[in-house]
Amino acid sequence: MTKKISLGFTLTLLASLLVGCGSSGNDEETTYPEAYLQFYNGSANSSSTSLYVDDSLLGTSAFGDATGLGTLTTDEISLEFRRTDANNQSVVVKSLTASLQEGYKTIYVLSGDYADADFEQFSFEREDLSEHFRLLATSVVTGTPQYDVYMAEEGAPFSDAHLVVKASYQTLEEATYWAPDPNTDSNPSDDFDLDSYVIYLTLPGESEPIYESPSISFLYSTEYLMVVRNTAGALRNNLNIDLIVNSTSISSYADINASSQFRLYNSLDQDSPLTVSVGGNAANDTVIALSANSLSEFTQLEYGDYRLSATLGSGAVTPLANRLLTLNQGESKAVVLYANNDNQLKSLAFIESSLPQNYDHEIKVANLVQDFSDIELYFVRSDETIETAKYKLSSIDYEESRSIVLPQDYYEIVAVYDDGSGNELLLDRTSAINFNEEANYIVTIEKTASTNSGYVLSILH
Numbered sequence: 001m002t003k004k005i006s007l008g009f010t011l012t013l014l015a016s017l018l019v020g021c022g023s024s025g026n027d028e029e030t031t032y033p034e035a036y037l038q039f040y041n042g043s044a045n046s047s048s049t050s051l052y053v054d055d056s057l058l059g060t061s062a063f064g065d066a067t068g069l070g071t072l073t074t075d076e077i078s079l080e081f082r083r084t085d086a087n088n089q090s091v092v093v094k095s096l097t098a099s100l101q102e103g104y105k106t107i108y109v110l111s112g113d114y115a116d117a118d119f120e121q122f123s124f125e126r127e128d129l130s131e132h133f134r135l136l137a138t139s140v141v142t143g144t145p146q147y148d149v150y151m152a153e154e155g156a157p158f159s160d161a162h163l164v165v166k167a168s169y170q171t172l173e174e175a176t177y178w179a180p181d182p183n184t185d186s187n188p189s190d191d192f193d194l195d196s197y198v199i200y201l202t203l204p205g206e207s208e209p210i211y212e213s214p215s216i217s218f219l220y221s222t223e224y225l226m227v228v229r230n231t232a233g234a235l236r237n238n239l240n241i242d243l244i245v246n247s248t249s250i251s252s253y254a255d256i257n258a259s260s261q262f263r264l265y266n267s268l269d270q271d272s273p274l275t276v277s278v279g280g281n282a283a284n285d286t287v288i289a290l291s292a293n294s295l296s297e298f299t300q301l302e303y304g305d306y307r308l309s310a311t312l313g314s315g316a317v318t319p320l321a322n323r324l325l326t327l328n329q330g331e332s333k334a335v336v337l338y339a340n341n342d343n344q345l346k347s348l349a350f351i352e353s354s355l356p357q358n359y360d361h362e363i364k365v366a367n368l369v370q371d372f373s374d375i376e377l378y379f380v381r382s383d384e385t386i387e388t389a390k391y392k393l394s395s396i397d398y399e400e401s402r403s404i405v406l407p408q409d410y411y412e413i414v415a416v417y418d419d420g421s422g423n424e425l426l427l428d429r430t431s432a433i434n435f436n437e438e439a440n441y442i443v444t445i446e447k448t449a450s451t452n453s454g455y456v457l458s459i460l461h
C-alpha cells in the first residue's frame with residue numbers, strides 16, 4: 001500500500017502544492033469524496049485562536065486543542081486565523097488562501113512563539129480503514145528537533161516495543177506497523193490493528209524512554225495524528241502527547257511517570273502558624289509551616305494518593321486530620337485551608353490551569369464565606385460597572401471553586417451578595433489589577449476582622 005503524505009508546505013506555496021500532491025488516479029467511487037479541514041493549536045504561549053473559512057467560523061482552539069473537522073469544496077478558499085484582544089476586537093493572526101483537494105484531509109498546526117506564529121500545513125489522503133488505523137506523528141516542542149516513537153502492545157515492556165516513526169518539529173511522518181496482516185488474509189493491510197497500545201518516546205538513537213503513555217485504546221478505523229508537546233500553565237515542560245481524530249475531542253496523555261505538584265494557602269487570620277503535613281506510603285511526610293494569609297511555593301511530589309493533615313499552633317480551631325489529596329501525573333493542585341463558622345479547620349483542593357497565561361488568564365475562584373448561599377463576583381474594566389461588566393461569575397456557593405478566563409486587561413474585582421429581594425451587599429472590592437503573564441492566579445472570598453464589611457477578596461499568585 002502506498003502512503004501519500006504532503007509534508008511541511010510553506011503557506012505561500014500552499015495552493016499550488018496542494019493541487020500537485022496527487023490523487024488515486026482512477027474512476028472508482030471515492031470513499032471520501034470531499035475535502036476536509038482542521039486546525040490544532042500547539043503554541044505554548046498562545047491565545048485561543050479561531051479559524052475562519054471565507055469569513056465563516058470553523059472553530060476555536062486553545063493550546064492543546066483542535067477544531068472539529070470541516071467538510072469543504074475544493075474551490076479556492078480564504079482562511080483567517082484570529083484572536084480576540086482586550087477590547088473584544090478581532091485580531092487577524094494570519095491570512096492565506098488555499099485550494100483543498102478532494103479525498104484529502106488538511107490540518108493546520110500552530111507552533112512556535114505566538115508573536116511570530118508558524119502555521120504548518122499538512123495534507124494526507126484519507127483511506128478506507130476497516131478494522132485498522134493509521135498513525136501520523138509530529139512535534140511542536142521547540143528546542144528538541146526530534147523524538148523516536150516506540151509502540152508496544154498493552155502489557156509489553158519497553159524491551160518489546162518497536163520503533164515506528166520519528167516525531168519531528170514541524171514535520172509530519174507516518175508510522176509503520178511492525179506486524180501487518182499477512183497477504184494470505186482475506187483483507188490484507190499494512191495498517192495498525194485496532195487494539196490497545198503503549199507509546200514511548202526517546203531522544204534520537206537512545207534506548208532510555210523519557211516518556212511512557214498509559215495504555216491507549218485505538219478504537220476508530222481512521223487516521224490518528226499524534227502531536228508531541230510540552231505542558232504549559234502551572235506545571236510546565238513535561239511531555240504530553242495529543243491524539244487528534246476528526247472531532248474537537250482531543251485525547252491527551254501525560255507521562256505515567258510524571259511528577260505532580262501542589263501549593264497551600266492559609267486563609268486564617270490567627271498569629272499562630274498553621275502546620276500542614278502531606279504524607280503518602282513513604283516513611284517521611286512533607287511538612288510545611290504557613291503564617292497567616294500566606295501562600296506556599298509549589299512542592300513537587302510523585303503522583304499518588306496522600307493524607308493531608310493540619311493543625312494551628314494556638315489550638316483556636318479544630319485540627320484537620322487525614323483528608324485525602326490525590327495528585328495525578330502531570331497535575332498541579334492548589335489546597336486552600338480555612339475555618340468554618342464552628343471553627344473547624346477544612347480544606348478545598350482544585351486543579352490549577354494547564355493553559356498558557358500570556359494572552360488569556362484562567363483565574364481560579366474559591367468562596368470561603370459560609371454566611372451566604374451564593375455570591376456574585378464581577379471583573380470590572382475601566383469603562384464598565386457591575387451592571388455592564390462582561391466578565392462575571394454568578395451564584396458561587398460556599399466551599400465551591402470556579403474558574404473564569406479573562407483577556408489581558410486591568411480589572412477591578414467586586415464581590416456582591418444579592419438576597420433575591422433587590423438588596424445587594426458589597427462584600428469587598430479590589431483596586432485595578434493587571435494579571436501577570438507568568439503567574440497562575442487564585443481569588444478567594446473570605447471572612448476577616450480587618451475590613452469594615454467583615455469580608456475580603458484575596459488575590460494570590
